[in-house]
Amino acid sequence: AQTVTQSQPEMSVQEAETVTLSCTYDTSENNYYLFWYKQPPSRQMILVIRQEAYKQQNATENRFSVNFQKAAKSFSLKISDSQLGDTAMYFCAFMAYNQGGKLIFGQGTELSVKP
Amino acid sequence: DTGVSQDPRHKITKRGQNVTFRCDPISEHNRLYWYRQTLGQGPEFLTYFQNEAQLEKSRLLSDRFSAERPKGSFSTLEIQRTEQGDSAMYLCASSPTILTEAFFGQGTRLTVV
Numbered sequence: 605a606q607t608v609t610q611s612q613p614e615m616s617v618q619e620a621e622t623v624t625l626s627c628t629y630d631t632s633e634n635n636y637y638l639f640w641y642k643q644p645p646s647r648q649m650i651l652v653i654r655q656e657a658y659k660q661q662n663a664t665e666n667r668f669s670v671n672f673q674k675a676a677k678s679f680s681l682k683i684s685d686s687q688l689g690d691t692a693m694y695f696c697a698f699m700a701y702n703q704g705g706k707l708i709f710g711q712g713t714e715l716s717v718k719p
Numbered sequence: 720d721t722g723v724s725q726d727p728r729h730k731i732t733k734r735g736q737n738v739t740f741r742c743d744p745i746s747e748h749n750r751l752y753w754y755r756q757t758l759g760q761g762p763e764f765l766t767y768f769q770n771e772a773q774l775e776k777s778r779l780l781s782d783r784f785s786a787e788r789p790k791g792s793f794s795t796l797e798i799q800r801t802e803q804g805d806s807a808m809y810l811c812a813s814s815p816t817i818l819t820e821a822f823f824g825q826g827t828r829l830t831v832v
Contacts, residue, residue: 608761637818648723649762649810649823695761704775705750705817709761 606631608698610710617686618718624671625681625713627696635701638672638679643712644692652694655679686717723824725811731830732801739797740827744813751794752821753786754810755779762810768794801831 607630617623629638640652655663655672662670667687671680683690696710724743732738744751749770754762765784766776770791780786783801788794798805808828812821 610761613759639820641823648825651820654820697761699818701818704767704769705814705819705821706752706764706767706775707754707762707821708764712759712761 606633606698606700606708608696608708608710610696610713612713613711614714614716616716616718617683619686619688621686622682622684623686623715625683625694625696625715627679627681627710629677629679629696629698629708629710631677631698631700633700633702637699637701638670639697639699639707640668640670640679640681641695641697641709642690642692643695644689649695653681683715688717688719691715691717723811723813723822725809725824725827727827728825729828729830731832734803734831735800737797737799738801738829739795740809740829742794742796742811742813742824744793744811745815745822746792748813748815748822749791750814750817750821751788752812752814753794753796754812756808756810756826757806765796765809798829801829803831805829806831 638655643649667684693712697707726741752767753765756762768788783799808826810826812823814821
């Protein structure tokens with residue numbers, strides 16, 4: 605069975621600063637995806653960034669980038685130039701190729717961006 | 720396309736009553752997923768469909784829970800004889816294929832009193 609662990613229940617950052625959210629996972633699978641999803645207050649969950657496990661290059665999406673360490677089973681999210689709109693719950697999620705597309709989520713990190 | 724739609728957004732029910740939630744996925748998405756999210760936790764997988772076929776059910780889905788996707792379009796999730804422990808946000812998501820991004824609805828928040 606796969607597990608995803610986010611060890612930071614809450615974090616805060618000043619506007620325009622950089623913050624890193626941590627995620628570790630456990631799996632015996634070799635083929636999988638990792639995701640970061642954002643859930644703003646009272647709004648739907650949206651995808652921030654995804655990483656295919658077979659790719660060594662870390663994924664980036666504008667201000668968002670990941671540090672994927674496959675051997676360590678670590679998948680952290682870096683948000684640069686934080687904006688007030690980044691305030692949300694952030695969930696790390698795992699998806700194995702052979703499990704129908706279901707996502708295994710971590711417990712979440714509540715990020716507050718302060719002006 | 721307006722995205723994944725869930726109805727109702729909120730539901731308050733008395734313990735022991737039955738409730739039914741509806742999810743309309745993005746059109747032409749043949750995969751549909753249900754998750755449950757309790758306060759302060761990440762979503763937990765409940766079940767998923769490929770078209771009208773229900774392919775997997777989590778152990779979290781007790782006999783009181785049933786889900787359908789009769790024509791491979793919208794889906795319903797029914798909870799019979801609700802219990803206080805069923806209080807949670809029920810999320811629906813859809814995706815066009817197995818290895819692509821899942822798009823989530825806004826969820827149905829159930830409160831059992």
